[in-house]
Amino acid sequence: MTAPTTPVPLGGPRFQTDPAQLYREMRREHGAVTPVVLDGDVPAWLVLGYRELHQVTGDPALFSRDSGLWNQWDRIPDDWPLLPMIGRKQPSILYTVGERHRERAAMISDALEAADPFELRADAEKFADELIDAFGSRGEADVVSDYAMLLPVRVLARLYGFTDEQGPGLVTALNDMIDGRERAIAGQTHLATSMAQLLADRRAEPADDVVSRMLADRGGFSDEEIAQDLMVMMAAGHQPTADWIGNSLRLMLTDDRFAASLFGGRSSVADAMNEVLWEDTPTQNVAGRWAARDTRLGGRRIRAGDLLLLGLQGANSDPQVRTDGSLTGGNSAHFSFGHGEHRCPFPAQEIAEVIARTGIEVVLDRLPDIDLAVPAESLTRRPSPWLRGLTELPARFTPVPAL
Incomplete structure (x- = not known):
């Protein structure tokens, strides 16, 4: 049985009122890698799994920080509200x-x-x-x-x-x-x-x-x-x-x-x-990484140029690694x-x-x-x-x- 592919809007009041429950629902209904849409119905993947996020952030060759790889640039208007966060040519270290x-x-x-x-x-x-x-x-x-x-x-x-x-x-x-x-x-x-x-x-x-x-x-x-x-x-x-x-x-x-x-x-x-x-x-989700080639992640088929958002809070609360709640306390293995x-x-x-x-x-x-x-x-x-x-x-x- 495959996870549903209807994307989840990355916005709305639930990120304000009850994000923890929202992340649980996303994981239950879509799995560790959830399809989402940003402003303007722009598609992306939200990585909620602890192990999957570790894989994405630990492999910069496959999951690059180069925003020029994005396969959605032809859909992005000049006044897109997330451009300050996801720019085509950012001169800072974030995109080097x-x-x-x-x-x-x-x-x-x-x-x-x-x-x-x-x-x-x-x-x-x-x-x-x-x-x-x-x-x-x-x-x-x-x-x-x-x-x-x-x-x-x-x-x-x-x-x-x-x-x-x-x-x-x-x-x-x-x-x-x-x-x-x-x-x-x-x-x-x-x-x-x-x-x-x-x-x-x-x-x-x-x-x-x-x-x-x-x-x-x-x-x-x-x-x-x-x-x-x-x-x-x-x-x-x-x-x-x-x-x-x-x-x-x-x-x-x-x-x-x-x-x-x-x-x-x-x-x-x-x-x-x-x-x-x-x-x-404080930092719940981060944009992002871009797939350098076609690959698979968390059971999902990721296309070259797809945007992956880092679901830091979702990964921190992943039940696969929080089975007894012991990762809090003095443990600093959070994302x-x-x-x-x-x-x-x-x-x-x-x-x-x-x-x-x-x-x-x-x-x-x-x-x-x-x-x-x-x-x-x-x-x-x-x-x-x-x-x-x-x-x-x-x-x-x-x-x-x-x-």
Whole structure:
């Protein structure tokens, strides 16, 4: 018996309200590789199986990152809403393949790895305290908009080499780009202009920062390539880390297992963060890979040029590898950071974890009696099949003075 082939629309309210059940239904009705349609009825495959996703991400020759292979380009209009995510000629590392990709990834990893972890945590604490100082006296706040969505980019901007005065403008630009509305173009322009100016400044006067280290790399990368990679890194580091903070705090505020952490303890923070990466990962689905030739995957016939979407959350919850639920806890074999040579660089993962954990711990230290200001069931997520995060997290607490 073959699985049904009627494709599933990759969109709609269920990705907001109950994606876990939706992934279970997809797997039950279609198998580990599910046919889906994107905006404009564009076909693709969503890889939900843990083993299948491991195969796709571990074989870059067969499942390429080269979007030029796509067999649907003749159907894609110039105003297709997913073009920023799936572009034909993307100059960033996301779509570089082969040896050049490995050289580019090494440049980025080396530049990030050289960051001092103690300075990174100190910066994260500094900006976290400043954000709490801004609302602490009110005794209430939206932890998403007042805190989580403001913290990661401030830390990353300092890491890059931007001045603290430039940080708020970069926060606004990144969040405008994420909103995707009329301010998105202005946000993208501000980010690109700021990055180009920073590169010019660091070429003239190098410093101990990520941008200077990338410019000093001997791989022969152009300023445009470096600027593109820096913008990709900032965008990819900001929103998922903000959602990691928000999703983890939601779990800690609504699940009795983590209640002890809200009274001065920190032992459960890491457990909550890891559980989120397994059960409620900020990056749900990723585009993508393209089949370099005809092949078979999960019982499906994949044509050359077919687009495969990486179902990270679906794979994390695959019952074939979660038979007893033991893969959570301290296990980090989830797909939340990807897999293979195109995965999130290890130093970037470590930086995101430091920012997120520090952000959560500062909240618990400064606001020890923090609690939800609304019923847990009323909390809503953004309606996106790609990134999963809260639209708001209203909280109340005993007012605290600024430091």
